[in-house]
Each structure stands twice: as C-alpha cells, then as structure tokens.
Amino acid sequence: MTIYDDEIFKMACDQFLVIADYLSIDKNDRERLIYPKRAIAVTLPVHMDDGSTKTFQGYRVQHHLTLGPTKGGTRFAPNLSMGETAALAMWMSWKCALANLPYGGAKGGVACDPSKLSRNELEAVSHRYMQEMISFVGPHTDVMGPDMGTNEQVMAWFMDTYSVYHGYAVNEIVTGKPVAIGGTEGRRESTGRGVVYLVERAMDILKMDPEKCTAIVQGFGNVGSVAALSLAYKSGVKVIGISDAYAAIYNPKGIDVQAAEQHVLKKGNLRAFSQGEHVDPNEFLTLPCDILVPAAVDRVITSKNAGQLKCRILAEAANGPTTPEADLLLEKRWDELFVIPDILCNAGGVIVSYFEWVQGLQAFLWSETEVTDKLFRILEHSFAQVIRRAKSHKIAHRTAAMAIGVERVLRAKKMRGLFP
Numbered sequence: 492m493t494i495y496d497d498e499i500f501k502m503a504c505d506q507f508l509v510i511a512d513y514l515s516i517d518k519n520d521r522e523r524l525i526y527p528k529r530a531i532a533v534t535l536p537v538h539m540d541d542g543s544t545k546t547f548q549g550y551r552v553q554h555h556l557t558l559g560p561t562k563g564g565t566r567f568a569p570n571l572s573m574g575e576t577a578a579l580a581m582w583m584s585w586k587c588a589l590a591n592l593p594y595g596g597a598k599g600g601v602a603c604d605p606s607k608l609s610r611n612e613l614e615a616v617s618h619r620y621m622q623e624m625i626s627f628v629g630p631h632t633d634v635m636g637p638d639m640g641t642n643e644q645v646m647a648w649f650m651d652t653y654s655v656y657h658g659y660a661v662n663e664i665v666t667g668k669p670v671a672i673g674g675t676e677g678r679r680e681s682t683g684r685g686v687v688y689l690v691e692r693a694m695d696i697l698k699m700d701p702e703k704c705t706a707i708v709q710g711f712g713n714v715g716s717v718a719a720l721s722l723a724y725k726s727g728v729k730v731i732g733i734s735d736a737y738a739a740i741y742n743p744k745g746i747d748v749q750a751a752e753q754h755v756l757k758k759g760n761l762r763a764f765s766q767g768e769h770v771d772p773n774e775f776l777t778l779p780c781d782i783l784v785p786a787a788v789d790r791v792i793t794s795k796n797a798g799q800l801k802c803r804i805l806a807e808a809a810n811g812p813t814t815p816e817a818d819l820l821l822e823k824r825w826d827e828l829f830v831i832p833d834i835l836c837n838a839g840g841v842i843v844s845y846f847e848w849v850q851g852l853q854a855f856l857w858s859e860t861e862v863t864d865k866l867f868r869i870l871e872h873s874f875a876q877v878i879r880r881a882k883s884h885k886i887a888h889r890t891a892a893m894a895i896g897v898e899r900v901l902r903a904k905k906m907r908g909l910f911p
C-alpha cells in the first residue's frame with residue numbers, strides 16, 4: 492500500500508511493466524522508474540461567495556528530475572487523487588522523453604469542480620494553490636501548465652502569485668498563459684493541432700483521402716474543439732460526431748464545428764446544440780467513422796467497447812483513454828486499427844510549452860509560424876521513430892512509443908546515479 496494506490500496509477504504501472512519486460516529492465520531499476528521523486532499534498536482553505544470557508548485538497552507530483560526540471564499540467568477535477576496525479580506525471584515523463592525534451596514529468600491539481608465555482612472562487616483557489624506550491628516549484632525545478640479544468644486565466648493567476656512573492660514578473664514559471672503576459676503564440680491550439688498533424692500522417696500512410704473521411708471527437712474543450720476545427724477546416728475531414736460532459740451529438744451529414752464552438756462560447760456546453768441527433772454517450776465511441784479522437788477523460792476505451800470500435804485511426808488526444816485490457820484487444824486488431832498512442836498524439840501541448848518556457852527564459856519571442864513549424868518538426872521525428880520501431884520489432888505503436896521514452900529516462904538515470 493502506498494499513497495499512490497488508485498486504479499489509474501495501477502494502470503500506468505501495468506503499462507510500464509509491459510515495457511519493462513519488453514526492454515528486459517533489471518528489477519533493481521523498475522521501482523525507481525515507477526515511483527515519483529516527490530509528491531506534495533496541500534490543504535487550501537478558501538473564502539466562498541456565501542461567506543463560508545471551504546477547504547480543497549491540492550496535489551503536485553514530480554516524477555523524476557534526471558533530465559531537467561519537471562513539467563506538467565494542472566487539473567481541476569472533482570475526484571482528483573494523489574494516485575491519478577502520479578499516473579499522469581509518469582505518462583508525462585515518457586511523453587517528454589519521447590519528444591526529446593529536457594524535462595521529467597509532473598502533474599498537479601485541485602480536487603474541485605471548476606464549473607461550480609464563481610470566478611472569484613476560482614481565482615482564490617488558483618492563488619492559494621500556487622501560494623502553497625511556491626517552495627516546491629520554480630523555472631528550473633518544476634514548471635506548471637494547463638490541463639482539464641484549467642485555462643490561460645488560471646495560469647495567469649499562478650504566474651501572478653509566484654511573481655508577487657518574488658517581487659518581479661517570473662513568466663517562465665508557467666506555460667499556457669495568455670500571450671499578453673508572456674505566453675507563446677500557438678500554445679492554446681498546440682495540442683489539438685498536433686493531434687491533427689499526426690492524424691494526417693496516419694492518413695498518408697494508410698492512403699486515406701481526407702475529403703472522403705469522417706471523424707468523431709469526444710470532448711469539446713481546449714483539445715477536442717481545436718482538433719475538430721482543424722479536422723474540418725484544415726484537413727477537409729467531415730466531422731460527424733462531437734460530445735462533451737453534457738451531450739453527444741451525431742450527424743452523418745456533417746456538423747458545423749464553428750457553430751458548435753460559438754454555441755459553447757455562449758452557453759458553456761453542447762447540451763442545447765441542435766445540429767444533429769443527441770445519442771447515448773456510451774455508444775458514441777462505437778459509431779462508425781474513419782477517425783476517432785477521444786479528447787476528454789481517461790479509461791473510456793475498455794475491454795467492453797474495444798472490440799466494437801469501427802474506426803480506422805484511433806487518435807488518443809486525451810491522457811490514458813485506453814485501458815491495458817482494451818489495449819490487448821486493440822493489438823489483435825493491428826491490421827484494421829491504426830493507434831496513435833496518447834504520449835505521442837497529445838505531445839503537441841508539452842512541446843509548445845517547452846517553446847514557451849525557452850522564450851520566457853531568453854526573453855525572446857517567436858512568431859506563430861516559427862512555433863508551428865518547430866512543433867511539426869518534432870512531432871514528425873517522434874512519429875517516424877515510433878512507426879520505425881513498431882515495424883522493425885513487430886510491436887504495437889504504444890509499446891514502441893513508451894519504450895523509446897522509458898529507454899531515454901533509464902539511460903540518463905544510469906549515467907547520473909541514484910540521486911535524481
């Protein structure tokens with residue numbers, strides 16, 4: 492029993508052990524690759540609008556410090572736990588290593604439902620969380636970014652709290668902040684754009700004509716909405732399904748994704764969006780399409796529905812959407828289902844976060860074209876390495892992607908010794 496005990500941490504460990512066996516990693520090295528270097532839990536008392544004081548639990552997990560500072564998003568979600576945070580931090584480590592970024596993985600967040608907080612309450616939670624984290628984070632120690640339930644505004648509040656403490660603007664303490672206070676051009680769109688870049692590469696390999704393809708996207712937040720917009724208006728793919736936590740909408744004639752975006756901006760979610768049939772969210776992922784993009788929560792592709800997916804390309808934009816049991820089923824369908832595994836598929840976010848951090852440290856800003864070109868170059872390199880490794884070793888894309896990441900971290904740990 493450890494403080495990380497949780498279903499999703501177990502899932503991350505199980506995935507790692509598959510790779511450890513494949514790479515024949517010595518048993519003496521396994522635990523230090525799995526367990527986080529540091530984990531911080533904090534209690535955040537906050538004055539609520541109704542005059543009460545509510546306490547929230549906050550977490551930050553820094554997985555390893557072997558290659559540089561840790562880097563990872565901040566999740567505001569009702570059931571967030573230390574174990575979930577640790578699993579997400581571990582995945583960030585393999586993701587950063589796969590993209591060759593000089594980072595270890597981290598993740599953090601607050602167990603709260605941001606949709607039930609007023610703006611004042613959200614600001615108070617954000618300031619208080621960063622205040623409690625000041626001793627543990629820093630531009631050369633641990634750099635935060637956004638994740639589910641947080642956005643540019645929350646990053647601005649984090650940066651403000653850290654900067655007020657130090658007495659000057661430290662914008663390199665967070666990434667994903669607004670451009671007006673040192674954020675980078677192209678960060679908000681980076682994860683979704685990266686997803687679509689990789690989908691296009693998969694379509695090339697499979698000789699699929701985008702104009703004849705259909706897509707279903709689960710999740711219509713930062714990642715899902717940008718992915719759906721890029722698929723529809725950049726790649727020319729017909730988006731026939733979109734969903735969020737409130738509704739799943741299907742229209743085989745194609746959905747006007749821009750109208751959906753405007754609707755969500757005005758109403759907050761897709762509940763009342765009327766351009767299609769409202770379908771059962773549990774059956775949404777198994778509807779026929781060419782490209783399926785889970786871009787919401789973890790563990791949505793399970794042993795129950797993996798055999799029923801009817802897509803040709805599964806682009807894992809969310810972190811951990813596929814359980815290890817489902818993976819075994821997907822591996823058997825390798826010739827009909829092309830998987831772009833999460834640590835590759837959604838790496839665009841952390842890659843552009845890295846660019847934002849570098850720009851902040853150098854106080855030298857790049858244009859959006861420079862950012863996007865460099866993003867695609869790194870994704871292309873990672874994608875090619877994964878495809879090559881999977882082909883030559885006859886292994887699944889996920890095994891190949893994770894193996895490349897784990898190998899790099901292990902090699903660095905061997906070179907440095909036991910400390911990091």
Ligand code: NAD
Binds near residue numbers: 637715
């Ligand atoms: P977000 O909070 O902006 O949006 C999440 C979306 O998912 C919302 O539309 C929400 O309504 C929807 N959702 C929540 N539960 C759902 C459910 N059960 N079924 C269907 N939809 C549901 O979050 P985001 O930043 O877009 O992140 C989405 C996923 O992408 C997460 O897994 C996150 O870890 C991952 N990710 C995000 C980034 C990033 O840069 N934001 C980078 C890498 C990975």
